[in-house]
Amino acid sequence: MSGGEGGASVSGELCLEARGLSTGYGALRVLWDVDLTVARGSATVLLGANGAGKTTLLRALIGLRPLWAGSISYEGHAIERWSPERRIAAGVSYVSEMGIFGGLSVEDNLRVVATGLSRSTMRGQLERTYAQFPLLRERRREPAGALSGGQRKLLGLAKGLMRSPQLLLMDEPSAGLSPLAVSEMVTTLAQVVADGSVTLLLAEQNAQVLELATTVTILGGGRVSFSGPVGEFRSTADVAEQFFGLAHPPASTITPEGE
Amino acid sequence: MRLFEYALISGVLYGLFYGFIGVGLNLLFGVMRLVNLAHGDLVVWGGYLAYSLTTSAHVNPLWAIPISIPLALVAGFLLYVLTVPRLRRSPDTETSSLILFFGVSQVLEALATMKYGTNQVTLPELGNPVTIFGQQYAASLVASAALAVPALALFYLYLYRTRLGLATRAVMANEEEATASGVRIRLVATSAFMIGLAFAAAAGPLATFMLGGINPTTGGGLTITAFTIIIIGSLGNPAGTAAGGVLYGLASSLTQAYATAWTGMVPYALLLVVVLVRPSGLFGRRVRVA
Numbered sequence: 001m002s003g004g005e006g007g008a009s010v011s012g013e014l015c016l017e018a019r020g021l022s023t024g025y026g027a028l029r030v031l032w033d034v035d036l037t038v039a040r041g042s043a044t045v046l047l048g049a050n051g052a053g054k055t056t057l058l059r060a061l062i063g064l065r066p067l068w069a070g071s072i073s074y075e076g077h078a079i080e081r082w083s084p085e086r087r088i089a090a091g092v093s094y095v096s097e098m099g100i101f102g103g104l105s106v107e108d109n110l111r112v113v114a115t116g117l118s119r120s121t122m123r124g125q126l127e128r129t130y131a132q133f134p135l136l137r138e139r140r141r142e143p144a145g146a147l148s149g150g151q152r153k154l155l156g157l158a159k160g161l162m163r164s165p166q167l168l169l170m171d172e173p174s175a176g177l178s179p180l181a182v183s184e185m186v187t188t189l190a191q192v193v194a195d196g197s198v199t200l201l202l203a204e205q206n207a208q209v210l211e212l213a214t215t216v217t218i219l220g221g222g223r224v225s226f227s228g229p230v231g232e233f234r235s236t237a238d239v240a241e242q243f244f245g246l247a248h249p250p251a252s253t254i255t256p257e258g259e
Numbered sequence: 260m261r262l263f264e265y266a267l268i269s270g271v272l273y274g275l276f277y278g279f280i281g282v283g284l285n286l287l288f289g290v291m292r293l294v295n296l297a298h299g300d301l302v303v304w305g306g307y308l309a310y311s312l313t314t315s316a317h318v319n320p321l322w323a324i325p326i327s328i329p330l331a332l333v334a335g336f337l338l339y340v341l342t343v344p345r346l347r348r349s350p351d352t353e354t355s356s357l358i359l360f361f362g363v364s365q366v367l368e369a370l371a372t373m374k375y376g377t378n379q380v381t382l383p384e385l386g387n388p389v390t391i392f393g394q395q396y397a398a399s400l401v402a403s404a405a406l407a408v409p410a411l412a413l414f415y416l417y418l419y420r421t422r423l424g425l426a427t428r429a430v431m432a433n434e435e436e437a438t439a440s441g442v443r444i445r446l447v448a449t450s451a452f453m454i455g456l457a458f459a460a461a462a463g464p465l466a467t468f469m470l471g472g473i474n475p476t477t478g479g480g481l482t483i484t485a486f487t488i489i490i491i492g493s494l495g496n497p498a499g500t501a502a503g504g505v506l507y508g509l510a511s512s513l514t515q516a517y518a519t520a521w522t523g524m525v526p527y528a529l530l531l532v533v534v535l536v537r538p539s540g541l542f543g544r545r546v547r548v549a
Contacts, residue, residue, distance in 0.1 A: 064439060088441035096439055101432045104425075112429045113440045115422045159440065 014073075015040040015167050015199045016061070021070035023060050030056045032222045034070070038167070043193045043200040043212050045230075048219035054203035055097065057219065058169045061201075062094040063087050074167065089116065093165035097172045099156025102145030106136055109144050109155055113162040125162050133158045150181030154188065161192070167199045168192075174206040186211055210234075265394050266516035267509070272396065272404040274508025276462075276469050278501040279407035280481065281488035282414045283458035288486075289431045289494040290451040293346065294357040298459055299481030300367035301331070305463015306473045307371060310380050320382045320464050321402070327460040335456035338363070339449055347448075364478060371475035381472040382464070399468035406465060407504075410458065415497040423450055431494065487530045493540025502542060 016038040024030040030053045038044045048054045059065040061072060063084035072080040079087055088094070100109050110129055114122040130137035135151065136158055144155055153173060160168050173189060174182045190212040192198055202209060210216065216233040218226040226233065280302060287295045308330075309323035342359060349355040385402055388395035418424040426447045429437040438444055466481065467473050484507070492503025507526050514525040533541060 062439060064435065084438050085441055085443055093441075094439050096436060098436065101429055101436060103432045104428060108425055108428070111422070112425050112437070112442060115426045115442060163441070 013040050014038065015042075015075060016201070017073045018061065019071050019073075021057070021060055021072070022068045023056060023065050023070075024068065029068075030222050031060065034219070034222070034224055036217060036224065036227070038199060038201050039215065040199055041196060042214040043189075043202070044215040044217060045209055045213040046201060046203045046217050046219055047205070047207075047210075048203070049205065052219045053222040054219055055171055056222075058094065058171050058201070058203055061169055062092060064094075085116075088163070088165075091163075091166035093160045093163060093168045095156045095160035095168070095170040095173075097175055099171075100144045100152055100159065102143065104144060105141055106144050106147070106155060107140040109159055110136070110162050113159050117163070125164065129158050129162055132161075148181075150177050150184060153177060153181070153185055157185075157188065157192075161198070165198060167201065169201050169203075171203045172205070173202055174204060174209060182206060182208055261394065262516050264392060266512045268391055268394070269396060269400065270509035270512035271505055272400050272508070273469065273512060274505030275407040275411070275501065276400075276403040276465055276504070277484065277488055277507050278492075278504025279403075279410045279458070279462045279465065280485050281492065281500045281504055282410060282497070283455040283462070284482075284485040285414075285489045285494060285497075285500050286427075286451045286455035286458070288489065290427055291343065291347070291430075291448055292353050292356070293343070293452075294353055294360060295455075296357060296360040296482055297364040297367055297478070298485055299478030299483075300364045300371075301456055301459040301478075302463045302466050302481050303371065303473050303475070303478040304367060305331075305460035306467035306477075307375055307380070307463070308460070309382060309464035309467055310375070310473075313382055319385075320467070321385070321406075323464045324406070324461045327463060328457045331457040331460035332453045335453035336449065338456070339452040343448065343452060364482070368475045368478065375475065377474060377476075379472040379474045380467075382467050385468070397468070399465070403465040403469055410461065411497055411501045414458070414500070417454065418497060423447065427451055484526070487526060490530060490540055491533050493542040496540070496542045499540060499542030503540070506541075 014037055016036070018034065018036040021031050021034040021036070022029065034053075034057060036057070046054050046057065056065055060067055063082060067080055070080065071078060074087070074090065074092060077090065079090070079092075082090070084094075101112070104112065107126070110126055111122060114125055117125070130140075133154060136155060139147065139151070144152065147155060157170065157173065160170060173185050177185060186208055189200065189202070189209070193200060193212050210230060210233075213230045216226070216228065216230050217224060283301075284295060284298045287293045287298070305323060305327045308327050309320035312318050312323050312326070313320045346352055346356050346359060384397060384399060386398040389398055389401045390396075391401075416424075418428055423446070426437070426442045427450070429440065429442055430444060430447050434444065437447075466477075470477060488503040488507050489500055490503075491506055492499030492501070506529065510525050510529050511522060514522045
């Protein structure tokens, strides 16, 4: 999916709007007055190096990390005081970097997300998930910890999609994967984007994920340094430099190898 | 040979009862990392209930089991509401809970002393001894084992056949991941607390038989025994709790038969070996490092 196609949805209505988010751990401040908007139907990629605050931002958005300041609006609701449970019930879903329960079976990993739903809804969602990820059906009785790295990430994604969320927050979908597995993950995520019902916000370090991005936001040192359509990101050498930092010479083109 | 056979069978019967003792603690410690030092005292209070029923109402002491369960559920709910939300806001829940439940344990012991005095109380034997493979075993021993099996089965069904149980296992495995997955943590925690206390109280009447009587300080030793069993058997694993109980029972009864002087120590030696060699317990899938 190219950046040009994404241009239309960026101007669409907002799914998520965060204003002035600040939080941290004890005396350590991690996010500094972060503004973030996610258009409905977009695929926003949150780029940033290790320690930039990407994970903290996602955790704040789902409610795992209390805010020091700021507001979060999701589909018009002020959700910053809601519990994670309530945000999830309202259609926000979060896949952590680990994403799964290693000790539970593959099927239990999927079912646990839906313990609040009716039995028939759960069965329906499980069938839909297995249709989308046939591999998980084959391995449904195995402990999730026995899956390969790429399969775990797929299970995490499937788990995140189990409740048919409107907004999916996913931390590092490509972390720790082989190049082949990264490509598979990007393809799968691109299908989710193409399906159109889920808005994506992905925290990433791998530039290959930009293939499916409509919007890019760059986080560095807990501050947003760029936010805009992926086309603009690609065409602005300065911005690319900001993300790839001093370790790389100013890039005129961004190669998929990333860092 | 007959001594060995006797030690083996009574070890298994005792062990099933010990598994029963471990169930409630497993839920509290496994789900919420609450170090419930009052666990044994709750068991003892279940025993005192049986004693009161027998002495004042002259009914079978086992009636205390169905009566104690609703009482423990209510007490569990109240204790949960009063203590747990505060405990869980503490930066170190385990240590804070250890101190708090030590206090609860002392209160329960003091109340027991006020009502029942410090003397050992006993219950009359349930009936004639039961013959197994030509040797006789106390009716209460056989009854305890026979009641422990459905209790352990219920624990299994709760964890593996109900959706609340699935949510409970998720919280045991990783509470934060469970929160991030939309699991209703408070519902899981409240249920685990209430059910854990109900299991403890229900084991009480049996404990009175198995230990040859109870007094207000019996609870402390029972708590340690229960911790031993759930750590041997791995947290959050019902089959492990049963197996941990049986292993403990066998170790106790075999040393009692062949090396009486060592009886008190061997089970704890077993615990030390398990903790040093396999800290996740014999049946652990690395759910937690105990």
